[in-house]
Amino acid sequence: MLSDKLKIVLASTFSLYLKTHNFHWNVEGPYFSQLHELFKTQYDEIHSSIDDIAEKIRMLDTYAPGSYERFQELSIIPSELKIPTSSNMILRLIADHEKMIDLLNETFNVAEQEKNQAIMDFLSGRLDAHAKHRWMLVATSKTGR
Numbered sequence: 001m002l003s004d005k006l007k008i009v010l011a012s013t014f015s016l017y018l019k020t021h022n023f024h025w026n027v028e029g030p031y032f033s034q035l036h037e038l039f040k041t042q043y044d045e046i047h048s049s050i051d052d053i054a055e056k057i058r059m060l061d062t063y064a065p066g067s068y069e070r071f072q073e074l075s076i077i078p079s080e081l082k083i084p085t086s087s088n089m090i091l092r093l094i095a096d097h098e099k100m101i102d103l104l105n106e107t108f109n110v111a112e113q114e115k116n117q118a119i120m121d122f123l124s125g126r127l128d129a130h131a132k133h134r135w136m137l138v139a140t141s142k143t144g145r
């Protein structure tokens with residue numbers, strides 16, 4: 001069901017928002033200021049999508065989850081309990097954006113089966129945003145050339 005998929009998208013987006021904000025706070029090393037800024041740009045954009053995802057769930061006449069317990073049950077994004085090195089922060093976020101892209105594609109297919117064009121359009125925007133975040137992290141992870 002589309003609403004069930006969107007609940008996973010909401011919980012996963014919230015988890016990735018929190019992880020990216022965590023990395024903004026705790027990043028260290030010679031590229032501190034660039035990574036601190038890049039993570040801020042990304043957590044701001046991710047955070048700005050959360051309300052819209054929850055409201056899409058409400059438009060399907062179901063309730064939106066909104067507790068850490070439910071988010072932990074639903075999210076596909078692994079929590080970060082330790083502080084990784086800056087290069088591992090980048091690699092983990094790349095993997096997480098790839099998971100988000102897969103999840104959003106699956107959710108798009110369900111929206112298409114249910115002929116919900118408004119949600120298909122919304123999910124396309126989220127796919128584009130995560131693809132852009134992923135690209136910037138991949139470009140940042142390359143060693144100089």
Ligand SMILES: [Fe+2]
Nearest residue numbers: 024025036040
């Ligand atoms: Fe800050």
